[in-house]
Amino acid sequence: MPNNKKENNDLSLPFRRTGGKLGNYVTGNWVIGDGDGQALHDAVTGETIAYATTKGLDFASILQYGREVGNTNLRKLTFHERGRMLKALALHLMEKKDAFYQISYHTGATKADSWIDIEGGIGNLFANASLRRKFPDLPYCTDGDPVGLSKGGNFIGHHLLVPKEGVAVHINAYNFPVWGMLEKCAVNWLAGVPAVVKPASITSYLTEAVVKEIIASGILPEGALQLLCGSAGDLLDHVMAQDVVTFTGSKSTGLMLKSNKTILEQSVPFNMEADSLNAIVLGADAEPGSPEWDLFVKEVRKEITVKAGQKCTAIRRIFVPEHLLEDVNIVLGKALAQTVVGNPLNDKVRMGSLASSGQRDEVRSNVQKLLASSQIVYGSLDSVEVMDADAAKGAFLSPLLLLNEKPFQNEAVHEVECFGPVSTVMPYKNLDEAIQLVKKGKGSLCCSIVTANDKIATEFVVGAATHHGRILVLNRECAKESTGHGSPLPMLVHGGPGRAGGGEEMGGVRGVKHYMQRVAIQGSPTTITAITQQYQPNAKGVQSSIHPFRKYFEELQVGDQIVTDKRIITSADIDAFAALSGDHFYAHKKDTDFSGTMFEKQVAHGYFILSAAAGLFVDGSELGPVLLNYGIDELRFTKPVYAGAELTIRFTCKEKLPQDPKDENDIPKGIVKWLVEMLDESGEIVGIATILTMVKKKNAAQSEGEMEKKPG
Structure with a gap:
């Protein structure tokens, strides 16, 4: 390693000592690289503000x-x-x-x-x-659901x-x-x-x-x-x-x-x-004067000028119905003309410079390639009026709107990307053409269509989806809350096929899995339960003399289980539940002619069976750790229950999820998932559910006790 010189933690340091080197934070230290390094310039003034170098670093270490x-x-x-x-x-x-x-x-x-x-x-x-x-x-x-691998249920698989x-x-x-x-x-x-x-x-x-x-x-x-x-x-x-x-x-x-x-x-x-040639499509229904027309203009202007067009998701291609081509050019030109370019420190400036003069030169070079088959309808490639800055010293560039009237004949517009405030308007005859044209980008990070017609939206999304990582359907209903064309979101995937790289990142849980190794595991339900800390069907339950509802969150074990006493379901029960709930579905009436139905005779309501199950497994006659019923994740009724059936419940702690206190006054607690298996007299499952309860942590009870002991 080069000298292990510790860097000052002053955030403004590189700009107070012009020509200073940036630090590399490696192996637990701030380290300065050897040599002069690459000069880094202020994009607005052109001044050299720092140098970056990793020369001399041991990358393997x-x-x-x-x-x-x-x-x-x-x-x-x-x-x-x-x-x-x-x-x-x-x-x-x-x-x-x-x-x-x-x-x-x-x-x-x-x-x-x-x-x-x-x-x-x-x-x-x-x-x-x-x-x-x-x-x-x-x-x-775990990843996904368990997989049964044997008839007897004693050999299962899962993914970890x-x-x-x-x-x-x-x-x-x-x-x-x-x-x-x-x-x-x-x-x-x-x-x-x-x-x-x-x-x-x-x-x-x-x-x-x-x-x-x-x-x-x-x-x-x-x-x-x-x-x-x-x-x-x-x-x-x-x-x-x-x-x-x-x-x-x-x-x-x-x-x-x-x-x-x-x-x-x-x-x-x-x-x-x-970087990809992302597109926006103006739907045929979005005529001038409509809310969608105004949204389209606003979105295009924003995507051209925000970050001076230096976004991997920025709109590079604009497709509009051919009869609206001239109208679009005029209105977009007027919108771009309102953009004040200059020093970003000035409050009146709406578009700053590109990140460097080198990047500006590259954009100009690529625009020249497009001009072989396109023309500029707004802006200038060689000059730009700037506010509170020197256009010659800074990396400034005028917003540029180009026109290509023959997008099916000219390939450059679908291949050459100008990574700056540049976009090209092109016509289409019908929706099929619009779909074909957006696909000519050979894969994009994102695409938008502005339309209030759900039929158009559906046809476009399904047709264009193969070539895009994300598609925004923008209209008056979502406009106020829409995050816009160019905004990747943490909970949605970001990436795209083909030219866009073929990758995928973010996307909530999906993104996390990219940094984890998936392995298939096999074994008995009891062993898989121990590994996953999620109760698996057919695993051995943990029997205890203490009812699970009397245990605090920390005391509960995954697999804690009780098997309840029996309850005989009667016709009177079914009638009473029908009267109480108002559910008089024909199958719950004993005088129904059941010929040609799925049932033999009067059948109990599924929700009555679940309610009866709660009456069997709940132990809450006295104040205890269970604070409340939090809800039901899964519920299935798998077999009809007729009058005379004997109901038994196998009740098992399935999973524990801690919760963070919302504030200092919140009760420390967690969510417990319980597997509720409803069995009839033959031992067959007639219903299965996962219910959730909110359970107090033991340290919360201790804290309350300590408070009570303190003198008042």
């Missing part, structure tokens, strides 16, 4: 440290502990967000742009923290998910230096896997500032996060089969990284999110 220290520490924690860790980190970063905004302006981002990056990134931490409730309070979890024993290597794009890191790390941390983050160098100074605060907080266990500000060097040459690599950026760079010899030989999972 960095990865090994992550596996041995970070992975070991994280995989010991349960999902609930990891989730609470994410929440604590989100709250901490929210307190520091103002400092991040000040640094973000140097990337050319306006305050609105920075909100997406900074608070959007922190929002991913919050969203994944709440996701812990979908998982057990264990370091691992355990954290991978490697690290998540994230190679991120320059456009979202905060969101790009946190949206990925939130997921791998929840899964129990540490991260090595390699942000794009040109905006890595903002990523470094956030990581400084994360490390300073002490919230994450040691080794959970490492940061590389500079070149990735030979990092990927040292990955192993238990690692996961993700990449966000251009298709060409992604393919180069994905073809790394070590990644191929070790079968390392590689998730690629490549």
Whole structure:
């Protein structure tokens, strides 16, 4: 390693000492790389503000440290502990967000742009923290339902998910230096896997500032996060089969990284999110003057100008009914003309600069390729009027609207992406053509259709779905609450087929599973119950002289079980329940002619059987740990119950889920799932349900007792 010089934790440091090097946080230390490094510039002024270098770092040791220290520490924690860790980190970063905004302006981002990056990134931490409730309070979890493998029911299979024993290597794009890191790390941390983050160098100074605060907080266990500000060097040459690599950026760079010899030989999972030619379609019903017309104009303008068009999800292709082509060009041109470009620190500015002059030059070069078959209908490629800034020094570019009148003949518009404030309008004749045209992008992260016609929406979504990772149907009903075309959401998958990289990330529980190993397990129901901490059908119950409802949350064991006394179901019971509930379905009447029906005679209501079951298994005549009935997850009635049947209940603790106190006055408690098996006199199951109760924790009762003992 180069010198282990500790970095100052001052967030504004890189901008107060022009020309200073960014720190790399590796193997538990802030380390400065060797050599001069890459110069990083203020996107607005062109001033050199820092240098980034990883020269001299031992990438093999960095990865090994992550596996041995970070992975070991994280995989010991349960999902609930990891989730609470994410929440604590989100709250901490929210307190520091103002400092991040000040640094973000140097990337050319306006305050609105920075909100997406900074608070959007922190929002991913919050969203994944709440996701812990979908998982057990264990370091691992089951996947799907158990599978019976024998006639007698004593040999079953299940699927288990355990954290991978490697690290998540994230190679991120320059456009979202905060969101790009946190949206990925939130997921791998929840899964129990540490991260090595390699942000794009040109905006890595903002990523470094956030990581400084994360490390300073002490919230994450040691080794959970490492940061590389500079070149990735030979990092990927040292990955192993238990690692996961993700990449966000251009298709060409992604393919180069994905073809790394070590990644191929070790079968390392590689998730690629490549920039794509995302599209929006104006439905044929969205005529000028309609709410959908206005929504369309607003959405297109936003997607062209937010982050100066530097979003992997930004709209690059605009498809409109051919008879509305001229109207659309005029109205979009007027909308873009209202966009003030300039210094993002100025409150009047609505679009800042691109992230660097190099990125601006690349956009100009790609626009020139499009102009071979398209024409500019708004904006200028060579000049732009800016407010409170020098257009020559900053990476500014005018919003550009292009027109291509023959989208089926000209392929460049479906192949060349301009990663900036550029989009092309094209006509279509009918919905089939619109579907064909959006598919010509050969795979996109997202697509939108603006329509109030559900038939059009259905036909389009089903037809276009194969080529897109996400589709937004935008109309007046959802507009006020819609998050928009370009906003990936933590609980929905992000990624896309083909050109978009063929990858998938986020997506709630789905995303967490990308960092876990799925293994099929086989054994007896009792053994599988012990492993999964979820009661499996036919497992041996745990008998106790204490009724389960008399036990506190901590005292309950998965498998605690009682078998109740019998109750004879009578015709009078059925009549009384019908009178009480008002349910006089023909099968519950004893004078019904049952010829040609599924029943032999008067049958008991299913809900009466469940109610009778509760009367048999509930023990709540005195105040106890059970606070309330929380609900029913699953309920099935599997066999008719006739008058004269003898009902017995097998009642078993199925799973325990702790709950976090809402505030200091909340009662410590958890949710307990119970398997309710309703049996008749032959021992056959006539009904089965999973009910939930809220159960007090023992320490809550002790605390209440201590309060009572205190002098008043």
